[in-house]
Amino acid sequence: METAINLVLVQMQPILTCDQLKRLSEVLRCALTPKQDTCADLLRLFLTAKEVEGCSTRTIAYYENTIQHMVKTVGKPYTRIESDDLRGYLANYETKRNTSKVTIDNIRRILSSFFSWLEDEDYIVKSPVRRIHRVKTATVAKDVLSDEELETLRDNCDNVRDLAIVDMLAATGMRVGELVGLNIADIDLQERECIVTGKGNKQRPVYFDARAKLHLQEYLRTRSDTCPALFVSLDSTATRLSIGGVEARLRNLGKVTGVGRVHPHKFRRTLATHAIDKGMPIEQVQKLLGHARIDTTMHYAMVNQNNVKASHRKYLE
Structure with missing residues (x-):
């Protein structure tokens, strides 16, 4: 892998500046040789981060179940999941379970939080949820007690x-x-x-x-x-x-x-x-x-x- 990265850098030398070559090197290494943490390790680290932020035990459990169900369904490591994978997952989830748009957007927000964390921690180059926009939901008047x-x-x-x-x-x-x-x-x-x-x-x-x-x-x-x-x-x-x-x-x-x-x-x-x-x-x-x-x-x-x-x-x- 390192040989392939160096070959790309050599071929791009006449075109890019030193700073651009350095940035390209960082991106390639991040994308092609990600950190060697397992999926379980990454999820555990993310949930620990949410706990430090003050999330409740119930919220953390909801995050964990949502993310685990997604990765089990998609069948790819977190670092290899793409936007189309997540779009397909959300569409199938809504169809098979006949869930509301509110539920689907809640799942999208949880996945966005997780993949943004992966991006911030340099496990991935860019969150695949960035290209998935907020799901529009109807405003429903909810009952109150008289x-x-x-x-x-x-x-x-x-x-x-x-x-x-x-x-x-x-x-x-x-x-x-x-x-x-x-x-x-x-x-x-x-x-x-x-x-x-x-x-x-x-x-x-x-x-x-x-x-x-x-x-x-x-x-x-x-x-x-x-x-x-x-x-x-x-x-x-x-x-x-x-x-x-x-x-x-x-x-x-x-x-x-x-x-x-x-x-x-x-x-x-x-x-x-x-x-x-x-x-x-x-x-x-x-x-x-x-x-x-x-x-x-x-x-x-x-x-x-x-x-x-x-x-x-x-x-x-």
Whole structure:
């Protein structure tokens, strides 16, 4: 391989400058004699980098599964995969699994992150995802919980822990991962606020109302264990409640009450929508939810059409 590279350089000497020859030499060696790490090594190094950046365990697992499925399907080492390979993979994935455009674009973004890392670390010359543009997705108005539905969920909680969970999610709009990560020491009942640790290990204060405070106090009075977690299992082990545990409880509560599909993120979207409808500045809603970009906040909040109509009459008629 080294002989072939030198032969190319000799033939290009009359045409290229010294700097250009040096750059050509670097490119050829990078492309033709890549680092000798295996695919498993490269994936492990990439996932470690994402962990250092502050990605959650669930996010890292999603990255790993997505990338492993892609390389198994394409059947090539990472360093040999081309744009057409990825286009074909995404097209077949969408067709065979009948997935949404949103899912396909999520996969594209994960692959883009991975191959950009390979490029930055000099394992490849250029990311093959650079030539694959963002997948256009339709904007779908997602459901939020009405005041009546929230009261129905509260009325059908059969224990004070679940009632406190519903109140905290509804009042703060925190992520479910932030909820289960809370410790009792993080709660300031006097000021009705707590510190949560969000994405990227960034901390921020969130605030809850008087109802959530009262139900938290009632729940904590029932606790006799020594676990530092705010929300624990109801059995004798009193272990920290998991994300899956919260999701399952809310899902069952939605079925029992007839409210429909209930999940933690729905409370978050509901809070954002209600806050904007009641006139809270979007920048403050952004801070409340812990969003890095204001566009994300706008995607969460479904503005009430009646308010749009009233504003049109107020400002434009």
